[in-house]
Amino acid sequence: MYEFTYTTPAARVVFGAGSMKLIQQEVETLGARRALVLCTPEQKAQAEVVSSLLGPSSAGVFDGAQMHVPIENARRAREHAKSVDADCAVAIGGGSTIGLGKAIALESSLPIIAIPTTYAGSEMTPIYGITENGLKKTGRDTKVIPKTVLYDPELTLGLPVRLSIVSGLNAIAHAAEGLYAKDGNPIMSLMAEEGIRSLANGLRGVKKNGKDKAARSECLYGAWLCGMVLGNVGMALHHKLCHTLGGTFNLPHAETHAIVLPHALAYNSTVAGEAMDRIARALNVESAPDGLYQLNQELGVARGLREIGLGEADLDHACEVALSNPYWNPRQIEKDPLRALLQRAWEGARPAV
Numbered sequence: 001m002y003e004f005t006y007t008t009p010a011a012r013v014v015f016g017a018g019s020m021k022l023i024q025q026e027v028e029t030l031g032a033r034r035a036l037v038l039c040t041p042e043q044k045a046q047a048e049v050v051s052s053l054l055g056p057s058s059a060g061v062f063d064g065a066q067m068h069v070p071i072e073n074a075r076r077a078r079e080h081a082k083s084v085d086a087d088c089a090v091a092i093g094g095g096s097t098i099g100l101g102k103a104i105a106l107e108s109s110l111p112i113i114a115i116p117t118t119y120a121g122s123e124m125t126p127i128y129g130i131t132e133n134g135l136k137k138t139g140r141d142t143k144v145i146p147k148t149v150l151y152d153p154e155l156t157l158g159l160p161v162r163l164s165i166v167s168g169l170n171a172i173a174h175a176a177e178g179l180y181a182k183d184g185n186p187i188m189s190l191m192a193e194e195g196i197r198s199l200a201n202g203l204r205g206v207k208k209n210g211k212d213k214a215a216r217s218e219c220l221y222g223a224w225l226c227g228m229v230l231g232n233v234g235m236a237l238h239h240k241l242c243h244t245l246g247g248t249f250n251l252p253h254a255e256t257h258a259i260v261l262p263h264a265l266a267y268n269s270t271v272a273g274e275a276m277d278r279i280a281r282a283l284n285v286e287s288a289p290d291g292l293y294q295l296n297q298e299l300g301v302a303r304g305l306r307e308i309g310l311g312e313a314d315l316d317h318a319c320e321v322a323l324s325n326p327y328w329n330p331r332q333i334e335k336d337p338l339r340a341l342l343q344r345a346w347e348g349a350r351p352a353v
Helices: 019-029 041-057 071-083 095-108 161-178 186-208 213-232 237-249 253-268 273-283 288-299 312-324 335-347
Strands: 012-015 035-038 058-062 088-093 112-116 127-132 135-140 148-151
Touching (some): 095 253, 161 288, 186 213, 186 288, 253 273, 253 335
Antiparallel strands (some): 127 135
């Protein structure tokens, strides 16, 4: 018997090859007149294209987006938006750039248009994250959700295959935890399973040929579904661990998610059987934790946290931080099992169910 509450904030989604060219029209639809384009330094050339498409509606480019959104950088971006009289922002890029847009919107109420070029899914969520004094703090506020999202698979054709893979696995993590969320519901579960299936299939296609437009489209579609899940239900142990590792030790966000997920699922597998069955079905495997571990290996992802910069001496501190303010989780979070999970994730060992 079903018992659930389903609420979703309204957002405009435009999906299709070439949709970036509609940016000026979408700015006008918002009733805005000057749009500041946000990006990382590495994506400045792409942001300049967006700026040129905006024509007289462009307020220029701010190319200072950084991973984990340091609070000092967010403040600098907000001041810059004021100084150029921007009444909207266009964030083109991945989670770092869209996260910067959210940080601006959080205090200024500046409307955001997102043009994702990775599969992180942040554009579909009210979740924001800001790092201050070495700790990443997250929160939820509907005013940070982009008003419009342009999904253009063509923009992901140049995304390096390695980055495409870890970004897609990051998105799978959103859907996987959504399947055992405290506030989950059947609609989100449908989206989660379909999102995992689409991304796993699409990523295999991208691994074979990074210019495969059909595979790229399938990945972006899956990322949208997984982002919807992330935005509508709560997350659990996996996301707490990744926020701890990313914010405290400055580990790369997507790679951290990819490595930790099989181990977090193994930790919860004994109390979240239906979720594990759905994940396994989406991957066409018998075991969800082992299936994701194998998918990581098939796609060439780093095996352990030690390969992406975490020292073994940091594991005790990581465990303490994760325990200090834990997220809700279907299985009680206990120090010794959590420390063992981190050890296996650091070593790159198979997940222990």
